[in-house]
Amino acid sequence: MTAAAVAGSAVLVMTSLAVGHTAVASRNARIRQTHSLAELVRFIRSNISFFLTPLDGLFAAFDDEYLGKTGFCEILRRDGLDAALKSGSLDLSPETEKIMDRFVSKLGKGLRDEEISLCDYTAERLSEEERRLCDELERCRDMYRFVPPLGALFVIVCLL
Amino acid sequence: MLPVRLAKAAVKTVALRTGRINEIRIRTGRPLFVTMGNESVSCGVICRPDETAYVLDKLCGGSMYTHGDTLREGFVSAAGGIRAGVCGRAVTRDGKIDAVTDVTSIMIRIPQRASGAADGLFELMSSRGFRDNALVYSLPGTGKTTLLRELILCLASGDAARRVAVVDTRFELGAGLEDEPLNADFLLGYPRGKGIEIATRTMSPQFIICDEIASAEDARAVEEATSSGIRIVASFHGDTVASVRSSPFAERLIDKNVFGIFAGISRDGDGRYSVELTARDGSAAP
Known part of the structure; x- marks a missing residue:
């Protein structure tokens, strides 16, 4: 086996490992973001429930280390929740996007009790989605980790 | 505060007259009116339900829940001292108004400064x-x-x-x-x-x-x-x-x-x- 073949095989295996790792990391990120959005909704709920804080005040006061790193919090403070969700700073699952779209369309349009009910419902849906994503990742984790490198090895064996 | 269509109609109406607007009246399904001095003037456009909802949302600063108490009393106080009378369908409990829903009329009173009035x-x-x-x-x-x-x-x-x-x-x-x-x-x-x-x-x-x-x-x-x-x-x-x-x-x-x-x-x-x-x-x- 030539040095070039060895090098090429190594690159192929490393790339496949990276693909698998990225797939797992991406799923983990979605779970983490869904969790943080649920925290945001609970934050909104408690502020409305106790203080009737206006939305711009709520958004200015919210801080989350993880969402902050993505730039979401800055856009939230400056332009509001709708703009922050549409900014592309987060990689959300389709279901999380749908839940948040509904939430944003109704937030601020009702009285206190309605807003609290909306927040409770949304937080519950986001928690369910977080659990679903976790279960899905657990089922597929081994596949993401082992299938790409096995595929790479298969290609290497075929080429050799 | 007003949707573009209503704002244009109001501006056009005011431009044809002298004086300041004291009040703007938005009523779903009815003409937009402005009050100038003692006179109420129709602006010639019919207010749509989504336009009434838009005005209410703007008056509440996008946070209607912060105005629950005042809505029950029939008004909303917005930034800049603007006070708007609001009425629609009352939800009552034990003879008291619990909430106001389906808002169909908004009367925006424009605050006036009158330096020297006091x-x-x-x-x-x-x-x-x-x-x-x-x-x-x-x-x-x-x-x-x-x-x-x-x-x-x-x-x-x-x-x-x-x-x-x-x-x-x-x-x-x-x-x-x-x-x-x-x-x-x-x-x-x-x-x-x-x-x-x-x-x-x-x-x-x-x-x-x-x-x-x-x-x-x-x-x-x-x-x-x-x-x-x-x-x-x-x-x-x-x-x-x-x-x-x-x-x-x-x-x-x-x-x-x-x-x-x-x-x-x-x-x-x-x-x-x-x-x-x-x-x-x-x-x-x-």
């Missing part, structure tokens, strides 16, 4: 050594709040600024005064009677200014504050002192000689305001 009243109070409580009266929409706002500026600014507490139940009295260097405390959204009581006990004011005394509790709080040596300037609805006196709690205050100065605001047919000032000099109230 100069006459301030001079009269000053000439009498600020020993009197003052009663400001007029029909609704005739300028009581505007006059009180200017009086706050007179009393609480300058080298001889006095300590003023403003019980601003409807967020109107302080509108436009946010950046003024005033020696004043604003009790925003406090129920009137409770606000007067709290201001008396905790803020050590020389003057308390409040709008629209309208209940026995408010009148009782006024009486207690004045017995503490604090000067009160309060407003009542009525075009004459006699009509103000027709309400039992106002009658009690007037008959007990609580007020030494009476300021009646009226508007003539051309929309010009005038303030009639009367002082009680140890005799029966006028």
Whole structure:
């Protein structure tokens, strides 16, 4: 086996490992973001429930280390929740996007009790989605980790 | 505040006339109206339900839940001292309004600044050594709040600024005064009677200014504050002192000689305001 073949095989295996790792990391990120959005909704709920804080005040006061790193919090403070969700700073699952779209369309349009009910419902849906994503990742984790490198090895064996 | 279509119609209507807009009326399924002086003018466009919802959302600053209490009372106070009357379908419980839904009518009152409007009243109070409580009266929409706002500026600014507490139940009295260097405390959204009581006990004011005394509790709080040596300037609805006196709690205050100065605001047919000032000099109230 030539040095070039060895090098090429190594690159192929490393790339496949990276693909698998990225797939797992991406799923983990979605779970983490869904969790943080649920925290945001609970934050909104408690502020409305106790203080009737206006939305711009709520958004200015919210801080989350993880969402902050993505730039979401800055856009939230400056332009509001709708703009922050549409900014592309987060990689959300389709279901999380749908839940948040509904939430944003109704937030601020009702009285206190309605807003609290909306927040409770949304937080519950986001928690369910977080659990679903976790279960899905657990089922597929081994596949993401082992299938790409096995595929790479298969290609290497075929080429050799 | 208005959707583009309604705003354009209003601007077009106003451009054809002289004068300032006092009120804008949005009614779902009915024409948009503006009030200029004493005249209501149709703007020729029919308001759509989504446009009414848009205006309400803007008035509430996108946070309707913060205005739940005031919506139940039939109004919303927006930034800049804008007060809007709101009505729709009431949801009642045990005979009381629990919530207002399906809002179909909004009446936006545009606040007016009238620099100098309170100069006459301030001079009269000053000439009498600020020993009197003052009663400001007029029909609704005739300028009581505007006059009180200017009086706050007179009393609480300058080298001889006095300590003023403003019980601003409807967020109107302080509108436009946010950046003024005033020696004043604003009790925003406090129920009137409770606000007067709290201001008396905790803020050590020389003057308390409040709008629209309208209940026995408010009148009782006024009486207690004045017995503490604090000067009160309060407003009542009525075009004459006699009509103000027709309400039992106002009658009690007037008959007990609580007020030494009476300021009646009226508007003539051309929309010009005038303030009639009367002082009680140890005799029966006028």
